[in-house]
Amino acid sequence: xxxxxxxxxxxxxxxxxxxxxxxxxxxxxxxxxxxxxxxxxxxxxxxxxxxxxxxxxxxxxxxxxxxxxxxxxxxxxxxxxxxxxxxxxxxxxxxxxxxxxxxxxxxxxxxxxxxxxxxxxxxxxxxxxxxxxxxxxxxxxxxxxxxxxxxxxxxxxxxxxxxxxxxxxxxxxxxxxxxxxxxxxxxx
Numbered sequence: 615x616x617x618x619x620x621x622x623x624x625x626x627x628x629x630x631x632x633x634x635x636x637x638x639x640x641x642x643x644x645x646x647x648x649x650x651x652x653x654x655x656x657x658x659x660x661x662x663x664x665x666x667x668x669x670x671x672x673x674x675x676x677x678x679x680x681x682x683x684x685x686x687x688x689x690x691x692x693x694x695x696x697x698x699x700x701x702x703x704x705x706x707x708x709x710x711x712x713x714x715x716x717x718x719x720x721x722x723x724x725x726x727x728x729x730x731x732x733x734x735x736x737x738x739x740x741x742x743x744x745x746x747x748x749x750x751x752x753x754x755x756x757x758x759x760x761x762x763x764x765x766x767x768x769x770x771x772x773x774x775x776x777x778x779x780x781x782x783x784x785x786x787x788x789x790x791x792x793x794x795x796x797x798x799x800x801x802x
Contacts, residue, residue, distance in 0.1 A: 654797065
């Protein structure tokens with residue numbers, strides 16, 4: 615990982631910034647899997663007003679990012695809603711790193727499956743019910759974006775958790791550009 619480019623959501627009085635970032639993430643999600651986990655994303659304004667912020671930082675090797683940059687540069691939606699900055703080398707001496715990971719909620723459907731499973735085994739108790747409710751029914755309070763699944767057509771929320779570190783952890787990234795197994799991106 616030696617290069618990066620920023621994608622900055624353009625201010626628009628008719629569209630909120632988080633909706634623009636969601637659309638940009640949808641575009642990136644279509645492109646990132648073809649890079650085999652070598653391209654990661656960072657969010658320099660993470661947590662601003664409990665959102666991911668208006669900047670998506672795309673990080674990776676120069677060759678991969680050159681190809682990705684060309685794809686993004688030819689996308690009309692990227693030009694309509696964002697400013698795609700030029701490819702730049704990551705500064706030397708970066709001392710801070712972050713892991714951006716997907717967090718998934720365990721909601722009512724998980725609770726119902728677990729309840730049914732334990733009832734069929736005869737192991738359902740009031741204590742188990744209380745424990746499951748306390749773990750499954752707690753909403754996540756962290757930055758997220760709304761995406762649309764290509765396979766099912768359903769909308770879903772992608773919650774993103776950030777953990778900061780002083781050490782770099784190499785690894786791969788998923789189709790959303792989020793770290794797998796603790797893979798970090800530099801923060802600058």
